[in-house]
Amino acid sequence: MPHLYLVDGSGYIFRAYHRLPPLTNRHGEPVGAVYGYTTMLWKLADALHKADGPTHMAVILDASGESFRHGMYDAYKANRPPPPEDLVPQFPMIREATRAFSLPCIEETGLEADDLIASYARAALAQGWSVTIVSSDKDLMQLIQPGLDLLDTMNNRRLGDADVVEKFGVPPHQLGEVLALMGDSVDNVPGVPGIGPKTAAKLIQEHGDVEAVLAAAPGMKPGRLRDNLIEHADAARLSRELVRLKDDAALAQPLDALALKGIPEGPLRAFLEHHGFRSLLARLESVTDAVTPSGVSPALPDDPPCxxxxxxxxxxxxxxxxxxxxxxxxxxxxxxxxxxxRDAFHARLVGVSLALAPNRACYIPLGHGGGDLLGADFPAQIPLADALDRLRPLLADDSVMKIGHNLKFDMVVLARHGIAVRPFDDTILMSFDLDAGLGGHGMDELAETHLQHRCISFKDVTGSGKKALGFHQVDLATATRYAAEDADVTLRLWRRFSPRLAAEAATRVYQMVDRPLVPVIAAMERAGIKVDRARLAALSRDFAQSIAGIEADVFALAGQSFAIGSPKQLGEILFEKMGLKGGRRGKTGIYSTDVTELERLAGDGVEIARRVLDWRQLSKLKSTYTDALQDSISPEDGRVHTSYSLTGAQTGRLSSTEPNLQNIPIRTEVGRQIREAFVAEPGHVLLAADYSQIELRLAAHMADVPALKAAFAEGQDIHALTATELFGHVDRDTRGRAKTINFAILYGISRWGLAGRLGVTPDEAQAMIDRYFDRFPGISRYIADTLTSARACGYTTTLFGRKTHFPRLSSKNQAERQGSERAAINAPIQGTSADIIKRAMVRMQPALDAAGLSGVRMLLQVHDELVFEVPESDVEAASAVIRRVMESAAEPAVPLSVPLAVEIGHGPSWGAAH
Known part of the structure; x- marks a missing residue:
């Protein structure tokens, strides 16, 4: 029997728009809603409900302009805000997406999508067809009857008579009566004031329809309800007509024209290639068995709903x-x-979930009980030690692949119970290595993007605020739904990402760089680093005194005291009381006092601006480090255990949080003092190994600049060489300028940016840039080639194949476009640098163990530096191994035409090691 699916396209569009972060295609057009709509429609048209699925399908959209209802009531939908600015240009592309699937896309001027859906549904039912409306819109629930249901794809459930009665208290054929009485503020249907859903349902249950309610009103008990029904009777009758669906409209296309004929490869491929939807192209390749330059893409699975x-x-x-x-x-x-x-080092294990196939998942509670737990205080569970003894061999079994999402966290937790996890795949890294730059990589976001599934949120399970439960207090049925879903979704993501790795040339960076690093990072987090609490406390006191002194200076310069941390008060002091020039107000009317504005004033010799900058830096260092680090010291071992993210920086660099150890100032005295508080255990020293000018060396190799390559090979001072080339002589000033230019060029700096850093005019800065490119033309070619390739492909690539996507490279917004260009110029260099230090980290412990140096522990990675804790007697031997591993880390995968150099120092503290 024919089964017609009518898709409420407008509902899909807005769901897609709000579900995904803003995305831009290679042409600079916003396409977030287009991408989400395309994935949702594909799943429905090609996979969802194939067992009893559609034989016919159409997407129904709202036409632009007014409908016949505006003729009844000119204020109809007057309260609706206009669609978001970046969604408007996506409407035509969404129509193109629909037609790319060879699906009819139907809209009619003067009618709303709901009317067209009602008309097609009535015609199909008259011919004995089954009808499914893909929507959860309450207005369309009026149509539910034998042979017709609604499909709510957001919650993976079908809606019938019982669902309408449960929600509104009346069956579908009376729903319009209830909707008329209660009105609709979104569509500006007036209804009757004071009547909500429950009252409306009660009235219709008692009287049958709106007219009967109005007829009975004069005899009702005196009160506001009676008075409003009498006074607003005409509004109630008007509302009944506004919510009534027109089901007798002429059909723009006959029912037989809606037959599903499969997905045509040509139009869909052209659409996906135009917008650069790579993951969907990979799926198309699997459907058509087409061979891509990277090989054949295996079929992506079509999994059932969770x-x-x-x-x-x-x-x-x-x-x-x-x-x-x-x-x-x-x-x-x-x-x-x-x-x-969420602190893996201190977290107590509450349970473990496993998944073997879609919907084949379980939860093993191990630590539930106590507090507000529903049911028994301590429900029956497998004893923790017994369960872990059973799981331990499985998790270490080399013949079983373990799949996790951000598996590093689980490794740290399980390692405290003597459990190793190997071999493994990590879906957060798979996503990052496939789609860096195209969105987030958290499980919830990936589930919505790739599975069209909304995960149960943690706060829905535990609550929020002061009354939030710990997960161990959640009842087992709820905990199972949440925890098993995590394992189920992880498995589904793995089934999608695995075939894409080879098809999209991401296997190399995943297998050789990122995946092997996970247990290394987990071990570093568990090791932590010792911190001298007394020294931090002394620094906090010193900083507090210095901050107070700076405040006194600022107040004296301002002629009054005020809250320096208040942008409003600071702006009023600078630009109103002191009358400084150049103040600019934001949308709120408050003067901007950001770092750029203060640096501009300080550069003009405004002393108060310089002192406020000093105050901000010292206050931030005190709160972020000398105060916060004391709170981060573990009472178990007196060490700080930072958490590293392998997906936190788009280019592949590691980032750290809780606490963040990446942003301690490198070259300032204050930064050195903070590093002095990081100390070695007795009998040990801290050893710092830092790549020397690695990004400049990689630029010389990747841009093929003979002069720079020769200078590095001969061990010359690269900044002195640049100073000679640009200024004709070397002194402290020209070398400092050359150093700034060397690094700034690699970040795609503009003439204005360089002018600001060097304190020269934009024309003078441009002349320096021109001279630099004239002396080192390879750098200019590298920049041009990188941008050309990135605009064509949508991404850049490191020497190890790491892709970083830049969807805003062709943005019409100049600031967005230029920011993307600067990032794209630097990404291959900075990303390759990150890949190299990661490879060094992976190789480090095996090399140390082979040299009999198992007592050496790698503790920190900060930018281009690795920090180790080394027994005093092993410093010389360890230094040699560490240097060798770091300098050869690129080989043999990527032979470099310039040597890598590593500077090593050691001492009782991190500060002393520099």
Missing amino acids: DHGAYETVLDPAALDRWIAEARAQGHVAIDTETDS
Whole structure:
């Protein structure tokens, strides 16, 4: 029997728009809604509900302009805001997407999409067809009847009579009566004042329809309800007509023209290539078995919707053994841990979830009980030690692939119980290596983007604010739905990302650089670094005194005291009381006092601006480091355990949080003092190994600049060489300027940016840039070639194949476009530098162990530097191994035409090691 699916296109569009972050295609056009709409429509048209799925389908859209309802009531929908500015240009592209699937895209001037859906539904039902409306819109629920249901794809459920009665208290054929009485503020349907859903439902249950309610009103009990029904009777009748769906409109296309004929490869390919939708192109390749330059893309799976009711709570050892045996037989299993804290080093293990196939997932509670737990205070669970003894061999079994999302966290947690996880795949890294720059890589966002599934949120399970529960206090049924879903979604993402790695040339960087680093980083986080609390406390006191002194200077210069940290008060002092020039107000009317504005004033000799900058820097260092680091010291071992992110920086650099150790000033005395508080254990020293000018060396290699390559090979002072080339002589001033130019050029700096750094005019800065490119033409060619390639492909690539996408390279917004250009120029160089130090980190411990130096521990990675804790007797031997590993880290995968150099120092503290 024919089964017609009518897709409420407008609902899809707005869901897609709000679901994804802003995206821009290679032409600079906003396409976030287009991408989301395309993935949702593809899933529905090609995969969803194939068992009883559509034989016919059409997408119904609202036409622009007014509908016939505006003739009834000119204020109809007057309250609706205009669509977002960046969504408007996507409407035509969404129509193109629909037609690329060879799906009819129907709209009619003067009618709303709901009217067209009602008309097509009535015609199909009259011919004995089944009808499914893909929407959860309440207005369309009026149409539900035998043979017709609604499909809510957001929650993966079908809506029928019972759902309408549950939600509105009346069956579908009376829903329009309820909607008329309650009105609709969004569509500006007036209704009757004071009547909400419950009152409207009660009135219709008692009287049947709006006219009967109005007829009965004079006899009702005196009061506001009676008076409003009498006074607003005409508004109620008007509202009934406004919410009534017109179901007798002429059909723009006959029903037979809506037959599904499969997805045509040509039009869809052209559409996807035009917008640069690479993941969808990979899926198309699998459908058509087309060979791409990177090889053949295996088919991406079409998984069923997540069924939370299918998940199992494992409460006895026999059931756990059954899951473990099935995982071993299958050869792969997704795993996730639940804890009582986001701090992996201190977190207590609450439970473990496993997934073997879509909807084949379980949760093993291990630490639930106490507090506000629903049911028994301590429900029956497998004892922690017993469960871990059973899981330990599985998680270390080399024949079973373990799959996780941000598996580093789980590794740190499980390592405290003596459990190693190997071998493994990590879907957060797969996503990063495939799509860096195209959005976030958190599980929830990836599930919506790639699976069209909205995950249960943590706060929906635990609550929020002061009444929030710990996860160990959540009842087991709820905990199972949440935790097993995490493992299920991770498995589904893995099934999509795995085939894309080879098809999109991401296997090399994933296998050789990022994945091997996960256990290395986990070990570093567990090791931590010792911090001298007393020294930090002394620094905090010193900083507090210095801050007070600066405040006194600022108040004296201002002629009054005020809140220096208040932009409003500072702006009024600078630009009103002191009458300084150049003040600019923001949208709120407050003067800008950002760092750029203060540096401009300081450059003009305004002393108060310079002192405010000093105050801000010292206050930030005190609050961020000398105060906060004391709170971060673990009471268990007196060490600070930072958390590293492998996906936090778009170019592939590591970042650290809680605490962030990447932003301690490098070249200032204050930064050195903070580093002095990081100390070695007795009998040990801290050893710092820092790549010397690695990005300049890589630029010389990647841009093929003979003069620079020769200088590095001969060990020359590269900044002195540049000073000679640009200024004809070397002194402290010209060398300093040359150093600024060397690094600034690699970041694609503009003439105005360089002028600001060097304190010269833009024309003078441009002349320096021109001389630089004249002396080193390879750099100019590298920049031009990089931008040309990035605009054509949408991404840049490191020497190890790491892609960084730049969707705003062709943006019509000049600031966005120029910012993307600067980032694209630097990304291959900075990304290659990141890849090299990661490879050094992966190789480091095996090399140290082979040299009999197992007592050496790698503790920190900060930009181009690695910090180790070394027994005093092993410093010389360790230095040699560390230098060798770091200097050869690119080989043999990427032979470099310039040597890498590493500077090594050591001492009782991190500061002394420099």
